[in-house]
Amino acid sequence: SLMVAIALGALTxxxxxxxxxxxxxxxxxxxxxxxxxxxSSGGERPASVQGRVDFQQVSFAYPSRPDVxxxxxVDLKLAPGEVVAIVGPSGAGKSTIAALLARMYDPQxxxxxxxxxxxxxxxxxxxxxxxxxxxxEPMLFASSIADNIRYGRMDATDAEVEAAARAxxxxxxxSRFPEGYRTLVGERGVQLSGGQKQRIAIARAVLKxxxxxxxxxxxxxxxxxxxxLVQEALERLMKGRTTLIIAHRLSTVIGADRVxxxxxxxxxxxGDHATLMGQEGLYRRLxxxxxxxx
Ligand code: ATP
Numbered sequence: 001s002l003m004v005a006i007a008l009g010a011l012t013x014x015x016x017x018x019x020x021x022x023x024x025x026x027x028x029x030x031x032x033x034x035x036x037x038x039x040s041s042g043g044e045r046p047a048s049v050q051g052r053v054d055f056q057q058v059s060f061a062y063p064s065r066p067d068v069x070x071x072x073x074v075d076l077k078l079a080p081g082e083v084v085a086i087v088g089p090s091g092a093g094k095s096t097i098a099a100l101l102a103r104m105y106d107p108q109x110x111x112x113x114x115x116x117x118x119x120x121x122x123x124x125x126x127x128x129x130x131x132x133x134x135x136x137e138p139m140l141f142a143s144s145i146a147d148n149i150r151y152g153r154m155d156a157t158d159a160e161v162e163a164a165a166r167a168x169x170x171x172x173x174x175s176r177f178p179e180g181y182r183t184l185v186g187e188r189g190v191q192l193s194g195g196q197k198q199r200i201a202i203a204r205a206v207l208k209x210x211x212x213x214x215x216x217x218x219x220x221x222x223x224x225x226x227x228x229l230v231q232e233a234l235e236r237l238m239k240g241r242t243t244l245i246i247a248h249r250l251s252t253v254i255g256a257d258r259v260x261x262x263x264x265x266x267x268x269x270x271g272d273h274a275t276l277m278g279q280e281g282l283y284r285r286l287x288x289x290x291x292x293x294x
Contacts, residue, residue, distance in 0.1 A: 142186030152207030195226025
């Protein structure tokens, strides 16, 4: 659900449309919840980004429930281009880490740094342009497929939109609609499958070309073909970008450079798959259960 909040961060201009499309009260509160805390602009806009991320002793509680600690003293580093998978039981704080990285909230204690600079000191709009997200259940606007992809970069040409869709393994299914890229999605348009929505969201991220990626892997099974196409598109997207994945699949954690295991708002284990399998601990138990939702 925090990926919804992250998606909202990217959508401030269009949030009225979004609210009409979704209508979920919970999302309204998430939005209101963070409004006073994070300014919409102002701050530094570095000329380039390496993509090094550093959580230092981060503690956090949601503004609406200040007495409930959600993260407690989290240390987490991502080297430029590194792919880090976060795993852990439901409620461990995985999505909250992702939300702090996209600066939907500021931590009460500790710091989140990008290339050694605190996120608080950076222009939020600048930061949003450098963080791409693909949510488990991506939000699409009630508009055309082309508009939905172009949201990644508003000035993209039709050719660039199509190239992004190809990279996301979406061009083929889009072309099969009689109206192609002009096909409307949402209530008055076509209903897309989960895997198709994800590929649209991937195309949007391809177009945005961010240095940092935050991916929330789908828990629900996609059909085998869609699964393969989504995986392939994600791998292409991750190449060369610092990536944090909230992982639900064994193949993802095996492929990650590093796995961070969370429980109760803390990092309890960290290492690559093989190392963690060699240890007694939560990771091995999670793998033995095949990441079936805890
Ligand atoms: P899941 O795998 O179920 O998505 P998670 O590991 O991603 O879980 P989080 O979503 O980060 O866990 O949630 C951590 C804790 O914070 C939970 O106790 C949750 O109830 C709480 N929480 C999440 N979002 C909010 C919110 N917007 N306001 C208040 N509390 C929240």
